[in-house]
Amino acid sequence: MTIRKLFIANRGEIALRVIRTARRMGIATVLGASEADAASLPALEADEVAIVGPGPSSQGYLAIDRVVAAAKAAGADAVHPGYGFLSENADFARAMAEAGITFVGPSIATLEGMGDKLAARRLATEAGLPVLPGGEAQTPEAVRQRAAETGYPLLLKAVAGGGGKGMRRVDRPEDLDAALAMAQAEAQASFGNPAVYVERFVARGRHVEVQVLGDGVRAIHLGTRDCSIQRRFQKLVEEAPAPAMPDDARAAIEAAAVRLARHIGYRGAGTAEFLVDADDFSFFFLELNARIQVEHPVTEAITGVDLIEQQLLVAMGKPLSLTQSMVRPTGAAIEVRINAEDPDADFRPSPGTAIRAAWPAGPGVRVDSHIANGCEVPPFYDSLMGKVIVHAATREEAVRRLQAALSSLEIDVMPTTAPLHRRIAADPRFAAGGVDTGFLSGLQA
Known part of the structure; x- marks a missing residue:
């Protein structure tokens, strides 16, 4: 099939990201937006906007009937769910299929299998992966x-x-x-x-994940990412490849991710997440996220592969255009999430108006954001305002580039996580690489 009109059932930076790749591929876009996002940057860039409900997610972005009806009324061929919201909801994918609209993502069976974490553990065990x-x-x-x-x-x-x-x-x-x-x-x-x-619970654990691509028949990996710097089990900093990891451990975890993807006949982009023991590099399967990840840009930076494009091509029924030997990661990339949160007040959300939003730019710097001067950060949704991604030939250079990028970032007047990221980037333990999930609590202490 050919996707001519794509409905985007999401908001914020990921919606904008999908719109731009779709435009480059010659695909028209319809943004399914809430009333709170009707004047957002993604709404301004989309070819069409369909209002799916009022601000609260339960009445709009999570209301399957409303989203399906809006996509059908717009004449969309396919729906891209982004991440979060309905992106891994098998009922949503089934409802879209019944409406004759292609779901950009894995099969309904995969969504059901991976959406239940216990079922995912069983499937991983069948594929020979270790579990905790x-x-x-x-x-x-x-x-x-x-x-x-x-x-x-x-x-x-x-x-x-x-x-x-x-x-x-x-x-x-x-x-x-x-x-x-x-x-x-x-x-x-x-x-x-x-x-x-x-x-x-593994006391000195690292959160390492592997990006996979599959077409239902073949599956490959695009290397590792490390997402160990977290608050309340939610990621703040991500990088690719996972630093300070022996080659044999890296190869083993990549092979395990591909083995699982092949075992379940995975289609599209997915991420196999593992807990790695920081002492001996033994690893255990955690889950497979059957969607695009917030941190996908660091993988794109080191591989040159547009993961949204790959998702859309697979959704159109095309076999993978990449082989494993064609994936040749170069350099190191680091991403930090800039959230409208106050790190000094237990990361309390700080919605409001970004009076000034001056994002960094320059060689090796990428910003994925839907926030510009005067944009609103509504109180209804995740507090992510944007992501600053840096790429360089070496990790040492990437850290320096991140420090420079963060020094030029200015967002007024709300509290954000930017000051915390400046502290992280300046910490010698982070510079050395390979920190575990307890890093942030040690930094704050």
Whole structure:
């Protein structure tokens, strides 16, 4: 098939990113926007805008019936879901298929298999990937039993989770019941499913992931990324390739990701996420995100591959145009997320108007953002304002380029994470590479 008109069921920088690649490919775009985003930069750049509902996500971006009806009324051939919202929702993909609209992403079966974290663990095990000790526990009694078997510290994780929602670390048995109640409540509020499972916590863990591409028959990888610098299990800094990692460990984790993608007949762009023990580089499968990732630009920077274009080509039924030998990463890339949050107030969101938004520019600097002077940051959505990405021949040079880029970044008047990123970029442990997920707490202390 040929995609002539693409409906974008998302907002912010990812919507703008998809619009620009679609335009380069000669594909018309329709932005499905909320009333709060009707005058946003993505709305101004799209060929058409369809209002899907008022500001709150539950009444617009997450309302499957409204989004499908808007795409159908616009005469769209396909829908790109971006990330978050309905991007990994099998019911949404099914509703689009029933409306005769192609879902830009993996099959419904893959979305169902990967959307359930316990099912994903089973599929990974079938493909020969190691998983952390733990597993399903449906009742408080079963959770206690599973926790006793797994040992402490441990993590409670939402079965339908993602983005750090519905996740709690538990260090002692006496803290388990309270943590379970909070994890289940957050899982219910975020995903409509309170189910959680238990997983061993690795004290010195690194969050390493592998970008994969598949066409349902073949699958390849585009190298590693490291996303270990996080707050509340949500990523703040991402880089490619994962630094300070032995070649044999890197090759093993890349091979594991491809093995899983082939096992499930993956189509499109996906990310296999792993927890790597910082001491011995043993690794364990966490999940496969069946969508484009926020951090995809660092992979694009080192490979020269447009991942949105690859998604669209696979959705049109085309086989992968790349072979593994054609992917030759060069240099190092680092991305920082600039969020409208106050790091000094436990990352409290700070929506409002960006009176001034002066983003950095120059050789080796890329900015993906939907925020310019006078743009609104609505209170309804994720606080991401934009991403600053740098690329250089070496990681040392990339760190220096990041420091320079952040020094020229100016956003007024709301608090943002930019000052925190300046501290991170100047930290000698970050400069050395290979920090674990406890880095940020140590920095703040």
